[in-house]
Amino acid sequence: MSEIHGLAAHAAGAQLLAYKYEPGEIKADEVEVKISHCGVCHSDVHLIDNDWGISKYPFIPGHEIVGSVVAVGSEVKDRKVGERVGIGWQSNSCGICEWCRQGDEHLCAKAQPTCVGRNGGYADRIRVNSRFAIPVPKVLESENVAPLLCGGITVYSPLRNHGVRPSSRVGVIGIGGLGHIGLQFAKAFGAEVTAFSTSKDKEAEAKSLGAHHFVNTRDTGALKKVAGSFDFLLSTVSADQDWQGYVNALRPKGTLCVVGVPPSAIALQAFPLIGGQRAVAGSPTGSPRDLHEMLDVAARHGVKAITEKFAMAKANDAVAKVKKNQVRYRAVLAN
Ligand code: NAP
Ligand code: ZN
Numbered sequence: 001m002s003e004i005h006g007l008a009a010h011a012a013g014a015q016l017l018a019y020k021y022e023p024g025e026i027k028a029d030e031v032e033v034k035i036s037h038c039g040v041c042h043s044d045v046h047l048i049d050n051d052w053g054i055s056k057y058p059f060i061p062g063h064e065i066v067g068s069v070v071a072v073g074s075e076v077k078d079r080k081v082g083e084r085v086g087i088g089w090q091s092n093s094c095g096i097c098e099w100c101r102q103g104d105e106h107l108c109a110k111a112q113p114t115c116v117g118r119n120g121g122y123a124d125r126i127r128v129n130s131r132f133a134i135p136v137p138k139v140l141e142s143e144n145v146a147p148l149l150c151g152g153i154t155v156y157s158p159l160r161n162h163g164v165r166p167s168s169r170v171g172v173i174g175i176g177g178l179g180h181i182g183l184q185f186a187k188a189f190g191a192e193v194t195a196f197s198t199s200k201d202k203e204a205e206a207k208s209l210g211a212h213h214f215v216n217t218r219d220t221g222a223l224k225k226v227a228g229s230f231d232f233l234l235s236t237v238s239a240d241q242d243w244q245g246y247v248n249a250l251r252p253k254g255t256l257c258v259v260g261v262p263p264s265a266i267a268l269q270a271f272p273l274i275g276g277q278r279a280v281a282g283s284p285t286g287s288p289r290d291l292h293e294m295l296d297v298a299a300r301h302g303v304k305a306i307t308e309k310f311a312m313a314k315a316n317d318a319v320a321k322v323k324k325n326q327v328r329y330r331a332v333l334a335n
Contacts, residue, residue, distance in 0.1 A: 006060040006123025007315045012050040015316050019058055021119060023127055031079050031130045032071040033087065038121035039064030039147040039305070040318045040331040041177060042238050043089070046261060047115065048319065054116055062121030062333070063089045063114040064149045066142040069133065076130040084136045086295070087121065088149035089113055089285040091128035103289045105131070122315050124335060134291045137299035147177060147305035147330040148298055150285055155182035155234060156294040158257045158283040159189050162232055166190030171230045172211075173246065174237035174260060175202045177322075180329040181305060182234055183209040188301040194230070199325070205306075223249055236260045243268055252276040259283050307332045 008019035026032055044061040046052055065087040069079050079085065093100050093108035100108050114120045114128065136145055155178050164170055170191040172182040179195070186193045187210025194213040195206035203214040215222050223245035230250050235241065237260040246256050247268055255278070258266065272278060286294065298304065306329045310318040318331035 004119070004123055004125045006119060007312070008058040008060045008119070009048045009055070010058045012055065012057075013048065016048070016061070016122065016319070019060060026071055026073050026127060028073040028075040029129050030073045030127045031069050031076060031085070031133045032125055032127050033065065033067040033085060033133060034070045034125050035065055035067040035121055035123060036335055037066045037142045037146040038062040038312075038333045039149070039151065039177070040315070040322055040333065041147075041150050042322060043150070043261075044115070045319060045322055046238070051263070052261070056117055059115060059117075060119035060121070060123050061115050062123065063087070064146045064151065065114070065121035065126060066136060066146045066149070067126075070125070072130065079130045079133050084142070085133040086136050086145060086149040086291070087114060087126065087128050087133055088153060088291060091118065091132050093129075095131070103287055105287045106284050106290075122312065122333060131288055134288060134295065137295055139299050140295065140304065143307050143309060143332050143334065144304035145295070145298070146332050147307065148181065148295065148303070149291070151178045151305065151330060152181045152185075152298065152303070153286040153291055153294050154178055154259050154283070155236065156185050156297070157286040157290055158234055158259065158281070159185055159232070161283070162255055162257065162281070164189045164191050164232055168192070168231045169229060169251070170194070171196055171215075171233040171249070173217075173233060173235040173241070175199065175206050175329070176236060176325065177305070177327070177330040178236035178259065180206070180209055181303065182236060183211050184301075184303040185297070186210060188297060188303060191232075194226070205328070230254055232257065234259065238262060240264045244272070247272050247278060247280065250276065250278045253278070255279045255281055257281045257283055305330045305332075309334055
């Protein structure tokens with residue numbers, strides 16, 4: 001097989017540079033995918049900058065991949081050459097632990113992220129274990145579905161796992177790549193939806209995506225005004241927030257679920273949690289089973305990412321724009 005060409009980070013915060021690697025013989029359980037599109041998730045930015053202290057350079061970022069299968073290993077039975085597939089945060093898992101056996105591969109201790117310790121999707125091709133190459137429903141356009149492979153599943157799973165339903169009052173905090181998809185799924189679940197944003201120019205679009213209400217979190221006292229209002233709050237923000245204000249915004253038995261990764265620890269008073277039986281939770285992406293389900297729901301309910309397309313070679317421009325919070329709402333690289 002020939003070399004794989006992409007764009008790699010060589011040091012924390014550095015510009016991505018052209019990079020190639022030799023993938024070797026295809027493994028028996030792998031598929032090789034020719035990449036058409038790859039979303040730029042804020043987690044790629046955290047990895048490029050080594051915010052989490054886990055980046056190993058050089059590496060090619062990218063874990064919101066859509067493309068077509070161009071080769072399969074000798075034991076692959078679930079995927080075929082020519083099939084269009086999506087690949088998200090995870091590219092492999094052990095397959096035999098308690099969590100893998102019950103369909104929770106994303107909780108496997110040996111879960112292999114797509115672009116941590118290996119090369120991801122800002123490239124022309126990629127290899128992954130076939131279980132993590134998910135068929136994409138025909139009605140979904142590749143450019144708009146790529147961001148669902150990480151951003152979409154990360155907001156879909158907690159809404160589903162925390163039992164959001166038509167009686168629920170849901171708030172989505174941060175209307176970026178994840179948040180703008182979160183509004184659409186929360187609407188699909190039938191909830192009353194509120195968008196929390198620092199960008200007042202996002203109000204009209206947030207409402208068109210499913211928000212019934214819009215809270216500009218830059219307004220003084222904005223969170224106090226909504227105290228005791230929500231059953232479920234989903235934070236997609238990568239910055240420190242007024243976490244106590246959000247816990248106070250929960251109704252009794254409400255949950256604040258964090259999927260965005262702020263730099264500092266989340267410090268909270270105990271009594272508002274104890275008294276109102278409130279909870280704080282976290283949620284990762286999701287399993288292959290969850291990805292299948294999420295894509296099916298997206299296809300049936302018309303959930304899709306609003307994208308800004310960049311040529312693959314312009315990945316540095318896309319990353320810079322994500323850092324400035326200027327993308328509406330997900331940058332997608334196209335080959
Ligand atoms: P994004 O597109 O940059 O969106 C983040 C949004 O947060 C921004 O659009 C902005 O929304 C808001 N925001 C940014 N800076 C802020 C600040 N200083 N104060 C308040 N709000 C701010 O990022 P993303 O791709 O959606 O990712 C968001 C976070 O989720 C990242 O930390 C990423 O690593 C994490 N993530 C986690 C998982 C997981 O498995 N749990 C998966 C994917 C991503 P407004 O303009 O509306 O304020
Ligand atoms: Zn991601």
